[in-house]
Amino acid sequence: MINLAKSVLASAMMKADEAEVYLSRTKELTIEIYDSSVETLKEAESKGLGIRVFIGHNVGFAFTSDLSAESIEKTVDMALQNTSFTHGDEYMGVAEKSNIAYPEISFDEALEHIPLEKKIDLALLAEESAKKFDDRITKIESCGYEDVISEEVILNSKGIEVISKANYCGLYVSLLAVENGDTQTGFAIDFKRNFEQIDAERCGKEAAQKAVELLGARTIHTQNLPLIFDPYTTTNLLGVMASSFSAENVLKGKSILKGKLNQQIMSESISIIDDGAMPDGIMSASADAEGLPTRTNILVEKGILKTFLHNHYTAKRAQTQSTGNATRSGYAGTVGVGTTNLYIAGGSRTENEMIKSVDRGLYVTSLLGVHTANPITGDFSIGASGRLIESGEKTIPVRGVVISGNLLSMFRDIQEVGNNVTFFAGKGAPSIRTGNITVSGD
């Protein structure tokens, strides 16, 4: 791979002032289980190449999954041609070598050699654990195992040369519980870097519990209530806010956090960290998508906004250092800024203690339409289900309500943070308790 990348770089540099080659190879395995047997088995390998070139300040990009000499030649040529249509500024260019060390990231060498049967058994165990949990679990909608092993080469004309290997593996379960004609759904995932850390039984049970807990749910009257979001729904909300931390969005006026560096933007109980070097993180890699070392970045410390996330370009423009957060969506994507392993740090209370302290509120375990929340303004109005909290106890199940407000205002008014940080793939959070939020019902 490295030799191919080198020759592509050399051919681009015959006409370009600067160039960067990104080459990736991905192996994936997917096992879908239905009714206690394998329904679909998918095995595959794919490759692709993306090339970014600069002539003056102008950038051009092209990509190909066809690594034949002819297609590569056309791709390089198109990348060069595309520079004639773009207009860049003096900050444009490929990344320069950093003197920060590349972190060591674990790679599960064993994953590729684990027999297929063992992976199938793990998915079957998740399905069985879910079914056994409660006899009201009538149907497993989908259940499966997936693993991905990838290798990336990033090479640029300023001497960056990085080869990084990554992998992840895990399970997902989604299912139905039925009682008295009412159907509720439950969902759980468990993705890890290391195969041995996947807990199939817990994953199955968690999905089952979520569905069963909602049986008999109904809507409630419109009212303002404090909410307790469980780790999964808090993580969903964190996901909406993630793009606001991107310096690219800040520079373009598309972030609600613009102009708020070093200000108290959230409650003192909230700290948010992005850690591309986290040893067991699904999104960890020794280098980012431009080949710069990843690191631990504290974005919000006790409610104060400490830094934005940068790639090479945004850092130069903002006269700071890259935080190692260049991203791209595979070889076909241009370089942007994004999060790696993003999480809200845990507090001291257990979730139970948090629930006990609420006289009347809503415990939220599932959100519908989270992606419709507006990351630019922070405004949200999304479907929720969970359980009513009365006198410190979870009581009737609730569905079909909408919770509305503004994310930033809500995070300014967080009353309590749990000690139960849980990761769902690349993002994680503990339970949180909010101030009063409008719950629209009938």
Place this chain on the structure above:
Amino acid sequence: MIYNKEDMEKVLNIALGRGGDFAEIYVERRTVNSCSTEEAKMEDVSFGIVGGVGIRLIDDDKTYYAYTSDFSLESLEQCAETLSKALKKEKKARKILLTKLRTAVVNPELVYPDQVSMSEKVALLQKLDRFCWASDTRVSQVKVLYGDVVQSIAVANSLGELIEDERVRTKLVVQVIASDQDGQIQSGYDAMGGSVGFELFREADPFSVAKNAVHRALLMLEAKLAPAGKMVVIMSSEAGGTMVHEACGHGLEADLVEKGLSVYAGKIGQQVASPLVTVVDDGTMIGKYGTTQYDDEGVPCQKNVLIEHGILKAYMTDRLTAEKMNIPLTGNGRRESYKHKPVTRMTNTYIAPGQDDPAEMIREIKRGFFAKKMGGGQVNTVNGDFVFEVSEGYLIENGKVTTPVKGATLTGNGPEVLKMIDRVGQDLGYSIGTCGKDGQGVPVADAQPTIRIPELIVGGIVEE
């Protein structure tokens, strides 16, 4: 195409070497161009070639799938070999001859993306970009994005079919951010697109997309917070068909029905919606975003009436579900790319127009909610619960559309809403989008006339 008939036969025969009920090769190659402006300049111009081959083997309703991005015949043979070995019980091998060859007809009006220079595409984008910036001083960011794709596919299968199709799609997206002196930021969005080439912009005005995006961003700056609670809702035809797609369409996809995961399972011939409601999925509508001549399994697309005057008539199928359920093929087997097995998917889905005058429908209402444009949404297909965001909404007071509101969401239950609809307008409005299911995105169009829903929960804010 890349392979001749004999190559395809060879690979199919390797896949079926140890038995199997069905084998299929899907060959795909696409070239894509995209460009976008932001910060008042051309920011990205990109070109790409993507492709590969996916091979599927079905035996006893189990699917074995392998794909490769390497077009060499050896690589295909290797994939086929892997699949054949995955079968637990060896059965008799079959020899396949490809005898039913069909190729899609090219539309003579089509202006291929490569017949238009990148400079012309860039020039159009710059004009739209300048137009947005010049429309109001409160416009603080503009992103205009153009994309085209030419996708060539070939499907060869153990039924002896070899089908070749070509799809050309073009789209334009405008996103505008507006901010006021109080530091409030709002965004507006609009898009156009179709299964067409550059003639898209001759047949419809790209400036109207820019105008709509600017208008929505500015309107939201002045909008009041949405009220909360149950209201009568008029959903404009301009809202597009997101509601019918999400709240009803997914439940009519046979894979969900077959597994008992749909509220519509076992209800063929029953009244499932108001008699005013007819729902159609039609993959043959010329130029629409979800249109193809053949689906991704090589089955010709067709017009499928799913619900007629409220009676459930049919489900959408792909090969596997049609076979399992013993119902007709409808041409709805679609996939995102060669990396994915086909699943049952919608194409262009709409509620058919009715008899009512949209203006009259509003005049009848004393107090209600007018959803002029819908944003994204999500539905729980199992119980039909849905949530949709309203990207342009107003209050209706004494028969008139009045105050614009922001941050509104409509929530309800799809099947219940379809039964409640009590007015259906004579108009029909389309929206385009990418529908996600099982981790695969495919282009779709959705449409609906102006409809009235007597009671729906509007999610908003109660001021304390």
